[in-house]
Each structure stands twice: as C-alpha cells, then as structure tokens.
Amino acid sequence: MxxxxxxxxxxxxxxxxxxxxxxxxxxxxxxxxxxxxxxxxxxxxxxxxxxxxxxxxxRTNNRPYSAVFNGKNMNRFAYRAYYQYNGPSHDDPFRSEKSAREVAEALARFPSDLEHFLDPGASIEAPQVQADPSSSFVTVVTLADERSIDAVVKKCLNSLDLFGEKLSAA
Structure with missing residues (x-):
C-alpha cells in the first residue's frame, strides 16, 4: 500500500x-x-x-480516456518499453547485444527521445523513478489518433533498439 x-x-x-x-x-x-x-x-x-x-x-470499452484541452479532445495512450536481444535479424544483420549500462541508458532516454517524434501539442507523462528497472513506462497525451501514435512510438523504440507493448489501461 x-x-x-x-x-x-x-x-x-x-x-x-x-x-x-x-x-x-x-x-x-x-x-x-x-x-x-x-x-x-x-x-x-x-x-x-x-x-x-x-x-x-x-475502462473496458476500448475507447481511450479523452480530456478536453482548449475545446479539443485529448487522447491518452500508455506504453511499456523494454530491451530484448534476439540476435541479428534480416533488418539488422549486424545487431549485437547491448550491455546492461547501454540498456539502462536507452530505457532512460525513451521518454525524452519520444518527445522529439511527437507533434508539438502532445505531451508525455512518465514517472521520475520507473517501478521496473528493466522497463520504461510512458503515457502519451495527444490530439492524434491511436494508429499514428502507435507508429511514432514504434519508430522511437526502433531508434533506441528497444521493444514495446501497448498497455490497455491508459
């Protein structure tokens, strides 16, 4: 508690x-x-x-929570970033495993790097201290739709050599 x-x-x-x-x-x-x-x-x-x-x-209706900001609906989408090494891939044949320090740095950078991928009106909520050191949790608050934010998050995750999952409770 x-x-x-x-x-x-x-x-x-x-x-x-x-x-x-x-x-x-x-x-x-x-x-x-x-x-x-x-x-x-x-x-x-x-x-x-x-x-x-x-x-x-x-909520169980699959609609994200919408707040009103300056007369416009704001959507909230939550994500968890994590690192997983699966060896080299077709897309990245020279991929090598990150050290523990490199993983921690990539996870710590995820929220701030994500801001650069988002539209100017979007914001990111992330706890100062992550509850799970092997993950980074963020909530994106935006006017954009779910599909476009999912694509932006994926692009940011890929740039940091991280994986992610969308959380159902945003």
Whole structure:
C-alpha cells in the first residue's frame, strides 16, 4: 500500500494516496503486476483526480480516456518499453547485444527521445523513478489518433533498439 511517505507519492495528500491505492487494487485485479499497477496509477493520478474514480484506469470499452484541452479532445495512450536481444535479424544483420549500462541508458532516454517524434501539442507523462528497472513506462497525451501514435512510438523504440507493448489501461 502506497502512503504519502513513499518517494513516488511525494506531494500527494492522504485522500489522493487512497485513490491511487484503489486504482492499484483494481489494476491488480485485472492481472497487472503490483509494481506495474502502482506505476500506472501514480503516472495517471491527474486522471484519477479529474474523474475521482478508478474507472478512468479500468475502462473496458476500448475507447481511450479523452480530456478536453482548449475545446479539443485529448487522447491518452500508455506504453511499456523494454530491451530484448534476439540476435541479428534480416533488418539488422549486424545487431549485437547491448550491455546492461547501454540498456539502462536507452530505457532512460525513451521518454525524452519520444518527445522529439511527437507533434508539438502532445505531451508525455512518465514517472521520475520507473517501478521496473528493466522497463520504461510512458503515457502519451495527444490530439492524434491511436494508429499514428502507435507508429511514432514504434519508430522511437526502433531508434533506441528497444521493444514495446501497448498497455490497455491508459
């Protein structure tokens, strides 16, 4: 259970912590690992506060949450980046395995590099400290559609020699 004394909860009030903990429990009930559920809930706490409901992170209708920004709908898409070495490939026959330091650097660069691939109106939400050191979690907030953001994220991941997966709870 997260409390306002936890590093990732610095600046949160106790009612905000309670709401985040409810979201963590709901995400865990949907088969998210504890650390991933905490990361998603903390990373999206503004969304939780806006709706004052955990339903904002556990929608089942496949429509992304839309907030209104300057009269326009903003979409939210969450991703997890990770490294996996499968050896050389047809597309990259000279690919070699990254060192642990190179992997950590690529994962740390992912959120900031992704900003350069996105439209100027888009923003990225990423926790200061990633819950899982072998992954990098981000949420893209944008006016763009899902397909175009998926393509942009894939392009950024490829540039860093990373893989990624789209998370269902954004």
């Amino acid at each position: 997260l409390t306002s004394n936890d590093e990732c909860m610095e600046g949160f009030t106790q009612p905000e912590c309670d709401l985040v903990n409810e979201a963590v429990s709901a995400l865990m009930a949907r088969s998210f690992a504890n650390l991933h559920a905490e990361d998603i809930a903390v990373n999206n706490w503004r969304l939780l506060l806006h709706e004052n409901s955990i339903a904002s992170l556990t």
